[in-house]
């Protein structure tokens with residue numbers, strides 16, 4: 001298992017949190033996701049053999065939010 005943290009500053013409320021976590025949790029290989037809208041970060045615990053960080057970023061963007069560096 002690996003951990004990744006993404007900067008997602010556009011999240012502003014619990015709906016944003018639920019949208020981002022919902023998209024991430026659809027990916028097989030994601031064990032756990034936690035979106036913290038107050039800090040603007042998303043932490044993901046995932047199986048690196050089953051899902052890539054690019055796919056994780058894609059899921060966040062699918063939810064409607066930009067990942068910044």
Ligand SMILES: [Cu+2]
Pocket residue numbers: 011012013014015016017
């Ligand atoms: Cu929101």
